[in-house]
Amino acid sequence: MKHLLKQLSLDETSRVLVKSWSQRVSPKVASNHAAQLFRDRLFIAGLMVGAVILLGVLIFYLGVFLKVTSFEKFQFWLMWAVTVSTALSFESLLLLGRSKDGAGKKLLVGPVSIFPSEGSGEQKNLSIPFWLGVAGVVVIFLLILLSRALPEGPMFALLWQVPFSYATMLALLLWVDRLVRNIALLRFSFWSLLGLSLLISSVLLAANFHYDFSQICGIVPAFWMFRLDADMAVWEVLALVLILFISWWKRGWLTAKGLPVFEVQEPEPVVGRSAVEEALRKALPTHLEGEERDLCWLMLKILSFPLVLSAAIFLFDWNGGLVGNFLLSLLEGLLIAVGAGVGLYIANLSFYYVYRIGAGRIALPLGLFPLGAKDLGREFFERILRRATVLIPYVALSFGILGRRHDYDFLWSLLTGLLLGLGSCVTIWLGRFWSLHMKFDEKSNSAGAFVRVCWTIFVWAPLVWPPGVLLFIISAERGPVDVNSVLRDAFGFWLFTSLVTAVWLAKIHRKKVHTFV
Amino acid sequence: MKIELRNASRSFDSETVFSKQNLIISTGSLVAVIGDNGEGKTTLVESIYGLQELDEGTVSWDDNEFDRHDVALRRRAFYLPFAPPLNVFQTGLFHLAEWFRFWSVDHDEAISQALDYLERFEVIDLVGRPMAKLSRGQQYKVALSGFFSLGADLWIFDEPFATGMDGKGIEIFRNVCREAVADGKTVIYTIQIPELTDGFASHVCDVTGENISLIEK
Numbered sequence: 001m002k003h004l005l006k007q008l009s010l011d012e013t014s015r016v017l018v019k020s021w022s023q024r025v026s027p028k029v030a031s032n033h034a035a036q037l038f039r040d041r042l043f044i045a046g047l048m049v050g051a052v053i054l055l056g057v058l059i060f061y062l063g064v065f066l067k068v069t070s071f072e073k074f075q076f077w078l079m080w081a082v083t084v085s086t087a088l089s090f091e092s093l094l095l096l097g098r099s100k101d102g103a104g105k106k107l108l109v110g111p112v113s114i115f116p117s118e119g120s121g122e123q124k125n126l127s128i129p130f131w132l133g134v135a136g137v138v139v140i141f142l143l144i145l146l147s148r149a150l151p152e153g154p155m156f157a158l159l160w161q162v163p164f165s166y167a168t169m170l171a172l173l174l175w176v177d178r179l180v181r182n183i184a185l186l187r188f189s190f191w192s193l194l195g196l197s198l199l200i201s202s203v204l205l206a207a208n209f210h211y212d213f214s215q216i217c218g219i220v221p222a223f224w225m226f227r228l229d230a231d232m233a234v235w236e237v238l239a240l241v242l243i244l245f246i247s248w249w250k251r252g253w254l255t256a257k258g259l260p261v262f263e264v265q266e267p268e269p270v271v272g273r274s275a276v277e278e279a280l281r282k283a284l285p286t287h288l289e290g291e292e293r294d295l296c297w298l299m300l301k302i303l304s305f306p307l308v309l310s311a312a313i314f315l316f317d318w319n320g321g322l323v324g325n326f327l328l329s330l331l332e333g334l335l336i337a338v339g340a341g342v343g344l345y346i347a348n349l350s351f352y353y354v355y356r357i358g359a360g361r362i363a364l365p366l367g368l369f370p371l372g373a374k375d376l377g378r379e380f381f382e383r384i385l386r387r388a389t390v391l392i393p394y395v396a397l398s399f400g401i402l403g404r405r406h407d408y409d410f411l412w413s414l415l416t417g418l419l420l421g422l423g424s425c426v427t428i429w430l431g432r433f434w435s436l437h438m439k440f441d442e443k444s445n446s447a448g449a450f451v452r453v454c455w456t457i458f459v460w461a462p463l464v465w466p467p468g469v470l471l472f473i474i475s476a477e478r479g480p481v482d483v484n485s486v487l488r489d490a491f492g493f494w495l496f497t498s499l500v501t502a503v504w505l506a507k508i509h510r511k512k513v514h515t516f517v
Numbered sequence: 518m519k520i521e522l523r524n525a526s527r528s529f530d531s532e533t534v535f536s537k538q539n540l541i542i543s544t545g546s547l548v549a550v551i552g553d554n555g556e557g558k559t560t561l562v563e564s565i566y567g568l569q570e571l572d573e574g575t576v577s578w579d580d581n582e583f584d585r586h587d588v589a590l591r592r593r594a595f596y597l598p599f600a601p602p603l604n605v606f607q608t609g610l611f612h613l614a615e616w617f618r619f620w621s622v623d624h625d626e627a628i629s630q631a632l633d634y635l636e637r638f639e640v641i642d643l644v645g646r647p648m649a650k651l652s653r654g655q656q657y658k659v660a661l662s663g664f665f666s667l668g669a670d671l672w673i674f675d676e677p678f679a680t681g682m683d684g685k686g687i688e689i690f691r692n693v694c695r696e697a698v699a700d701g702k703t704v705i706y707t708i709q710i711p712e713l714t715d716g717f718a719s720h721v722c723d724v725t726g727e728n729i730s731l732i733e734k
Binding site: 016025 | 608610611613614617618625628629631632636641642644645646
């Protein structure tokens with residue numbers, strides 16, 4: 001914590017240096033640096049939120065242990081703590097980025113302090129994550145008190161599972177894809193989905209909707225919910241329509257008018273290079289270079305968490321029970337996120353290569369590499385293959401341990417994520433291609449984005465999901481095909497890819513994608 | 518700063534790098550330490566800087582025997598390795614501020630100087646980014662800008678011409694070193710190609726076998 005506070009508090013030398021430097025460079029350069037500082041503080045704010053959650057978990061676990069409360073309420077509290085903390089971190093980031101006049105970009109240059117009494121103006125804003133963290137602790141304690149008064153049972157579980165599933169799904173995906181840099185959009189999506197899912201859960205609760213609790217105990221149960229009942233799908237559609245309506249009605253939210261916009265650079269797969277990390281990185285296959293090694297290392301880091309969890313479950317025989325269920329749920333969610341992340345990365349990479357070919361504009365709608373570009377095509381697939389070879393041992397080890405010990409279908413989780421990601425890949429390809437050929441001027445950005453999102457969802461996405469569903473059935477080897485089940489899967493898959501595509505499109509739209517070609 | 522090695526020996530396991538060698542580098546010298554790979558160039562300069570301890574003998578800076586615990590003395594010099602010690606997650610500005618703190622320099626003056634050097638190297642726009650986003654040569658230029666501004670009397674560089682800097686950067690490096698020497702500072706650098714010392718170094722320190730010899734050019 002001391003180190004974190006030190007990071008937040010720049011000393012006199014840094015202050016003078018940054019100030020002098022910002023006077024010598026162009027406003028744009030200084031602004032980019034501000035965005036960099038902002039991202040640094042995002043990380044710190046994230047850590048603080050994480051610390052708050054961890055603290056809360058420990059406190060509440062103690063409560064369960066001492067039989068002050070039940071496991072069900074523990075889940076309720078835990079999920080809402082995560083949701084509230086996520087919301088707090090989003091808001092703190094927005095507050096951090098808001099300029100004095102409440103509009104436009106903010107230059108985060110100058111002294112930083114966690115104490116509002118020190119510094120002035122924009123400097124004070126930087127204390128916000130800290131105090132929001134403190135507020136988070138208070139909220140958590142309030143939630144603990146509240147949860148004690150709530151009833152128990154399947155209906156009760158719905159109160160946390162539905163909103164949380166949406167929020168987590170979105171947050172994980174955005175994080176994996178590093179879309180988090182688009183704070184305004186993230187905020188909009190988060191609150192929209194959270195509010196709507198709350199609405200849905202309330203209606204379902206009022207209608208005394210029944211479902212199998214055991215099927216949605218995962219930390220990202222949205223995927224499973226799609227498969228529960230066709231009635232659910234109706235609500236999903238309504239929610240989607242409402243989201244689209246709000247995005248049109250409040251289209252100013254997606255522009256620089258309403259919220260700050262941060263100029264960001266194209267992502268670079270950069271990872272840390274401490275001595276230990278460097279040594280581990282060197283252990284990666286030597287045929288990988290530069291960006292690929294970075295990516296593999298990143299993947300390994302992501303996958304190491306499920307691996308550690310698997311080992312913990314195996315070693316301590318945590319099959320079932322409080323800790324076991326929690327870890328298993330966490331693992332499932334992570335695997336889905338990892339799978340989706342890989343799929344989305346493939347989308348990015350494939351898009352990049354297709355456009356490097358030059359004739360991509362013609363080839364893209366068909367999803368084919370044009371003639372004369374065989375080398376690039378081969379390079380692309382070889383890269384994917386090489387990455388897969390690095391990941392296979394880790395995945396195999398993870399599943400090997402779990403497969404022997406438990407009946408839990410983790411492979412299904414990973415495949416679900418992977419297929420969702422790959423499905424998104426195709427949709428994104430199509431959506432991007434279409435976006436690139438649409439010319440919108442600056443003034444019609446919001447309307448353009450809205451039209452594009454709708455068009456993609458309702459026109460392109462349905463063309464994409466049938467193959468995805470087929471893959472679902474084949475890969476999972478689920479026995480005789482139940483048509484209703486397939487349709488529900490298809491709908492879930494379609495909705496998911498559409499949502500991801502919508503977010504993605506809005507993102508690239510904001511970056512004036514037509515200049516990308 | 519005058520540097521003096523007396524009866525200096527250094528070896529790794531059974532391999533002797535140099536043995537019972539004496540060396541005097543006068544104030545205001547620009548010394549190129551040359552030698553083939555593995556001959557001990559880096560070992561020599563790191564021994565002069567105090568980074569490596571001699572097995573035998575002493576190192577003196579301005580007739581003061583080097584004492585690792587004498588922080589004030591150590592702050593009179595800097596050593597820039599072939600790969601500068603950078604935290605790739607942090608920006609150039611962060612590193613500059615860190616170095617100024619470590620050397621406890623007057624920040625106003627040093628900052629102004631550092632920014633001047635950054636402008637000369639044409640990397641001033643880049644120091645707001647994480648170092649990982651800069652090329653190797655750019656990283657080295659940022660490091661040079663910071664270290665040049667520390668006000669040290671003894672400058673030591675390991676392989677500065679193999680750091681990825683472009684021709685313009687190397688020329689600026691040479692000019693700044695010349696200015697420093699004219700200002701009474703002592704500059705020592707290692708290099709593998711003797712021809713590259715022409716028109717730049719005032720002395721060549723040859724590390725061959727177990728011997729060290731200093732020749733005025």
